[in-house]
Amino acid sequence: MSRSGFDVPPVDAVALETRAAELATRSIKRDAKRRGLELVIAMTDLTTLEGQDTPGKVRAMCRKARQPFAAAPPVAAVCVYPDLVAEAVGALRGTRVAVAAVATHFPSGRAPRALRLADVRHAVGEGATEIDMVIDRGAFLAGRDGEVFDDIRAVKEACGAAHLKVILETGELRTYDNVRRACRIAMLAGADFVKTSTGKVAPAATRPVVLLMLEAVRDFYLETGRRVGVKAAGGIREAKDALRYLVLVNETCGDGWLTPDAFRFGASSLLDDVLMQWRRLATGTYQRPEDFSRD
Amino acid sequence: MSGRIDVSKTYKLYVGGAFPRSESGRTYTPAGAPGVNVCRASRKDLRDAVVAARGAFGGWARRDAYNRGQILYRLAEMLETRKAALAAELVAGGSVADHAEALREVEATVDLCVWHAGLADKLNPLLGSQTDASGPFFVFSTVEPTGVIGVVAPERPALLGLCALLLPVLVSGNVAIALCSESSPLAGLALGEVCASSDVPAGVVALLSGHRAELLAELAKHRAIDGLLLAAGDAAADAEAARLAADSVKRVRRCTLSAAGYAEPAAVRRLDWVEPFVEVKTLWHPVSAR
Numbered sequence: 001m002s003r004s005g006f007d008v009p010p011v012d013a014v015a016l017e018t019r020a021a022e023l024a025t026r027s028i029k030r031d032a033k034r035r036g037l038e039l040v041i042a043m044t045d046l047t048t049l050e051g052q053d054t055p056g057k058v059r060a061m062c063r064k065a066r067q068p069f070a071a072a073p074p075v076a077a078v079c080v081y082p083d084l085v086a087e088a089v090g091a092l093r094g095t096r097v098a099v100a101a102v103a104t105h106f107p108s109g110r111a112p113r114a115l116r117l118a119d120v121r122h123a124v125g126e127g128a129t130e131i132d133m134v135i136d137r138g139a140f141l142a143g144r145d146g147e148v149f150d151d152i153r154a155v156k157e158a159c160g161a162a163h164l165k166v167i168l169e170t171g172e173l174r175t176y177d178n179v180r181r182a183c184r185i186a187m188l189a190g191a192d193f194v195k196t197s198t199g200k201v202a203p204a205a206t207r208p209v210v211l212l213m214l215e216a217v218r219d220f221y222l223e224t225g226r227r228v229g230v231k232a233a234g235g236i237r238e239a240k241d242a243l244r245y246l247v248l249v250n251e252t253c254g255d256g257w258l259t260p261d262a263f264r265f266g267a268s269s270l271l272d273d274v275l276m277q278w279r280r281l282a283t284g285t286y287q288r289p290e291d292f293s294r295d
Numbered sequence: 296m297s298g299r300i301d302v303s304k305t306y307k308l309y310v311g312g313a314f315p316r317s318e319s320g321r322t323y324t325p326a327g328a329p330g331v332n333v334c335r336a337s338r339k340d341l342r343d344a345v346v347a348a349r350g351a352f353g354g355w356a357r358r359d360a361y362n363r364g365q366i367l368y369r370l371a372e373m374l375e376t377r378k379a380a381l382a383a384e385l386v387a388g389g390s391v392a393d394h395a396e397a398l399r400e401v402e403a404t405v406d407l408c409v410w411h412a413g414l415a416d417k418l419n420p421l422l423g424s425q426t427d428a429s430g431p432f433f434v435f436s437t438v439e440p441t442g443v444i445g446v447v448a449p450e451r452p453a454l455l456g457l458c459a460l461l462l463p464v465l466v467s468g469n470v471a472i473a474l475c476s477e478s479s480p481l482a483g484l485a486l487g488e489v490c491a492s493s494d495v496p497a498g499v500v501a502l503l504s505g506h507r508a509e510l511l512a513e514l515a516k517h518r519a520i521d522g523l524l525l526a527a528g529d530a531a532a533d534a535e536a537a538r539l540a541a542d543s544v545k546r547v548r549r550c551t552l553s554a555a556g557y558a559e560p561a562a563v564r565r566l567d568w569v570e571p572f573v574e575v576k577t578l579w580h581p582v583s584a585r
Contacts, residue, residue, distance in 0.1 A: 286342055288518035288543065289349075 006145045006185050011176035011212060020207040023251055024244045030281070033243065037278045040242045040270075041072055043260045045100055045231065047079040047268050049107075049199065055087045062091035064293060069275045076260040077130055081106070082123040089127035100130035100165070104155060107169075107198035109134040113151060120158040130163040131155070132195060132231075132266075135182060137172050145185055152189035165193035165231055165264075170209045171201040179209055183216040187228050195231035199266065204234025210245060214252040221253075233266025239277040242270060269294075306333040306480070308340060308504065309487025311347030312497020318343070323506070327389025327453075327479035336505035338513045341472065344501035345519050348443045348470040351498030356440045356468040363468065364415030366494045371408035373493040378402065381454060381482050388479030390453040403560070404455045410564050411462040418467055422570055431582040438573035440468035441546065442521035445514035447474045447507065449526035449552045454482040455563065456552050460524050463568040465499065472501040472520070474511070480504035508532060515539035515547075522546040522572050546571050 028036055046065045048057060058080055065075045077098035078088050088099045101123035104116040111119075120131055133155045139147040156164050166186040170179050186194050194213055197204035210232045217228045232245055242265060249263050257263055272294065276287040307314040319337035324330070334340075355363070374381070381404075382397035391397040414421075419437050426434040444464045448457035453476040464471045475483030487502045503510065507528060514520060515536040523540055525533060527549050537547045548571040553562065 284516075285542070286338075286345070286517045286519065291518065 006149070006181055006188070008177070008180045008184050008216075011180055013176050013208075016176060016212055017208045020211045020248065023211075023247050024207060026244075026247050028243050028247075034278065034281050036243045036246055037239060037274050037281070038073055039246065039258060040239065040265060040274050041068055041075060041278070043264050044075040044271055044274075045077045045079045045233075045264050045266045046075045046271060047199070047233070047266050049079070049081060049102060053081065053084060055084065058084045058087045059091050060293070062088055062097070064271075065097045066092065066095050068271060069279065069292065072275060072278060075271065076264055079130075079132065079266060082119060082126065082128075085123050085126040085128045098129045098163075099127060100132055101126075101128035102132045102134075102167075102198075103128075104133040106132070106134055106167075107200040109136055110138075113154065116151075117154055117158045120155055124158070124160060124162050128162060130165060131159050132165045132167055134167045134169060134198060135186070137169055140173070140178070140182060140185075145181070148182075149185050149189045152186055152191060156190040163192040164190065165195045165229075166191040167195045167198055167233075168213075169198055169201055170196050170206075171203045176208070176212055179212055180216055183213055184220070187217065187220045187226075191228055193229040193231050193264065195233055195264075195266065197234040197266075199234035202235070205232040205236055205266075207244060207248060211248050211252060214248060214257075218253045227257075227262060229262045229264065231264040231266055233264075236265060236267055237269050237273060239270070239274040242267075242274060306331070306484045306504070308334050308336055309484065309490065309500065309502040310340065310344045311350075311501070312491060314487060314491075315340075315343075317505075325388065325478050325480055325504075328387055328481060331387070331481065333480050333484065333504045336474075336503040336510060338510070340503060340505075341510060341513050341517065344472045344503065345443060345517060347498035348472055348501060349519060351496055352440075352442060352470045354496055355465075355470055355499045358468070360416040360418065360468075363466065364412045367408060367415060367462070367466065368412035369493040370489060370495060371405050371412060373489045374401070374405045374408060377485075377489060378405070381485060384482040384485050385454060385479070388453055388476075388481040390451045390476065390479035390482075400452050400455050403563070404458045406560065407455065407458055407563055408462060410560075411466045414566075414569075415466050418569065418573070421566060422573060423575070426577075428579065433580040433582060434577060435580065436575050436577045438467065439576055441572045441574055442469060443519060444469045444471050444522040444524060444572050445474075445517075445520050446471050447511060447514070447523070447525045447528070448476050448483060449528075450476050450478050452552070453479040454486070456526060457483045457486065459552060459563040459565070460526060460550070460568065461500065463565060464524055464572055465495075467569055467573045469522075469572050470499045472503065472514070474507060474514070475502055475504045477505070477507045511536045512539055515545070516542070518543040520545065523548070524568060524572065525549045527551045548572075 077100045079100040103120040103123045105111040168182045272292045317334040321335040322332040323335040381401045385397035423437045428434045446460045
């Protein structure tokens, strides 16, 4: 049954979940763990997306983004709401940490297209170099794939030079088949990254879903030669869990994808746990959570 | 072939309200109980216990002192009903001469538990104070728990010694990670079953068995453990533990328990083992017009 020209092969859910579970059993220790943790830090989009965010909190987060702890590497980006982009850009001037903004009326995306595009243009105008958009899940679930495609296309144009990450909100898509189809729509429409979740819906990122998205971007790369990244966001709180995601990346797409250009974590509390484990490896001593700043 | 096959108990750790084996899979045979294997806890078991303890601390500390007393009294009740089993475990653990001596030790433990149950809501009168100020103020000092405390039980008495160090930590609202007697851990590990059936919230008490020489240093180093109440062991090892503990500014209290001293209740009813693990908070409050 062809509905829209975005058909994808059906997903074998049992095989997908089994493989994701098997790949989670790898033991990563010592030097490999240290390098893995440093990679996780470098791949992190340090995120604050709360109604109570303040310029002060964003400035503090930017300081942490530049230098998370002692000699730990800086994170990839900070991710904020559009009205705080200017604050983040100011705080990160002269560093390699990018500023990402969630736009298109995040997290629901429930606004007319013109308003969503205006949201994107505003964020880019303020200096955001990465835009995290949400897809119109209402249209997608109603089968109006073409509308979703056109939306992403239009946002991509509005982004200009800024990188576009397309949030699928997999927790609302119900089936793996839907996730795979949404991935395909986003990639064809010009996404630079596909991203699992807003973090506002449970379940957020899960390993089977991320594995599926990695397979989708790998197949797209083999088909077209264009590399689309994956961002796992929401619900990843432990360093051990993050390392398991790196195993998925390596086993699905190869070690050439183990870079912040191809894989990201969207997280806030994850960074503290990673730093604790990183410091534990360096000192041989289990750490105290209070020794690491929350924000 | 006649009669039934014995069902013997597997002695496991007590962590976060559950009874896991050591994640390391290791066991050892305690010196006092040849033929028995118990878990030999690893530093990762200790880390898991710390995570569970930190999760439990807020809830335990926020309870009314009166309610903590009720729970400790419930602990005494559960100990009382399991007196015979615990005495048998003390005998099997090889730390007492006979069943009669074991029973006396368990009874002394129950009595100590009742004493601490009564102490719970009297800590502020005993350890807090009201101080005179030069001005129109009341000055109150009240005590609050410190946090996660590592407890290292003496080799003997195996059960009373463990409880004599554990209860002073719990009574003020701290949570504890206790290392049982290395040579006779059976009764100490069985205390987990008592805690699990007496309204003590999961995570408030962790009981580990293993090698003291291995785990003491880990207890001392772990930065998320706030204090150590330590039955005196090898002097050089204890001094090294104190040195390691200094890095995270832990409060360390080393104390001596006499193996025979349990016949004397005052020897284990010790406010000075409660006092190191409370924090004093002082409030100034204006006096109303007189």
